[in-house]
Amino acid sequence: MKMQWPLLAMMGGMAMTGPVQAQTVPAAAGGGAQTIRVPVMTGQVDTIGGVIYSQIKSQRAIRPLRMTVLVPRNDDLKPAIVYFPGGGFISADYEKYSEMRTALARAGFVVAAAEYRVVPDKFPALVQDGKAAVRYLREHAADYGIDPARIGVIGDSAGGYVAQMLGTTNGERAFDKGDFTDRSSDVQAAVTLYGISDLRSIGEGFSDAVQKVHQSPAVTEALLVNGPAFGTFAGASIVSNPEKALAASSIGHMKGKKPPFLIMHGTADTLVSPMQSRHLYDALKAGGNDAELILVDGAAHGDIYWYQTPIIDRVVTWFKATLGEPIKGAAKTKGRGSNL
Known part of the structure; x- marks a missing residue:
């Protein structure tokens, strides 16, 4: 047979x-x-891994920070998006969430997934890293066919925190450290999925037991801002210095014009309070900024809901509407351009 x-x-x-x-x-x-x-x-999408976008120098070592870049293979001048992964401020597994990154690349975006420093490194290290990733893409825009005037960011959970901080600190040069500082680190769009906007109140509305955890000097947001106990320093809770915690939160950077924001949060999130997204949305709208808040019914923190087509399509559609479509064949004629 x-x-x-x-x-x-x-x-x-x-x-x-x-x-x-x-x-x-x-x-x-x-x-x-x-x-x-x-x-x-x-079309075809090329994957370029192991890209070193920043080198963190200390007295005795140089630590490379890496990204993986998805590049649609064509001559279009493409908007770019940087993805920052979640990880509770203790990990930055930048090659996850391939479903979202692939969908964005197939829609015509250059998509860079970037690692960043986490605890025990303290704030503002991770924000400096996020801005360095944006500057790297602008410096190498011609290599990847990127339109340097159209770069957005997306992150989930702690990565959402990074994306929010990049969006709300547009124009603030204090976080620009390292290479290519002649390039702007401003972004033109920001998406945050169940992200953190106020380090002082991550557990808002949760049980007393959860509130007690967030008052501990050992919880990760306290370690991010204050560092671990060492020598004569006994450690400190995130609420021990509210002004310091606010300065390390996107909600503390609301002055001035902000880029458009898409904010998404699950109604069943028990790790990061949905009020984090509500407060960010309200503050952005109060400042006259373009912001959209979407609550996903029944979705928990980083669960299977966030990998479904309606979520991914909503993000792709929003980025296309906000950053615009690729410009056909324009990458060949685009020079190094301005300091954007």
Whole structure:
């Protein structure tokens, strides 16, 4: 009995269910085999890993910070998006959330996923790293086909905190440290998923037991701002110095014009209070800024809801509307450009 192989049309690594024409190859070419005609409907996306975007220098060592860049293979002048991963301020696994990053790249964006420093490194290290990632992309815009005037950021949880801080500190040069400081670190759009806007009240509205945890000098937001107990320093809670904590929060940087924000949070989040997103939205709107708040019914913190098509499509559509579409064939003629 002859084996009949199933027909599968592969479009950029994804199985397509649309009609595919097939015919039997003549016996001289190998009897029983089939050919398929595949319509070209999507472009190719190149993955460039191990990119060192910043080098943190200390007295005895140099620590490289890395990113992975997804680049649509074409001559279009493309908007870019930097993704910052969540990790509770103690990890920055930058190659996760591939579903979101891939969807954005297939929509025509250059997408850079960047690691950043975490505890025991203290604030503002992670904000400095986020801004360094943006400056790196502007410096190397011609290499990746990026329009340096259109760069957005996205992050989830602690990565949402980083994305928020980059958006709300546009124009503040105090966080610009390291290489390419002649380039702007301003961003033109920011998306935050169940992010942190006020380090003083991450557990707002939760139980007394949760509130007690967030008052501990050992909780990660306290370590981020105050550092660990050492020598004669016994450690300090995040609320021990409210002004210091506010300065390390996006809610403390509300003066001046901000880029458009898309803010999303799950109603069932038990790790970061949904009020974090509500306060950010209210503060942005009070300042006359463009902001959209979406609550995802039943979604918890980083659970399976955030990997579903309606969530990903909503983010992709918002970035396309905010940053604009790629400009066909324009990357070839675009020079180094301005200091953006």
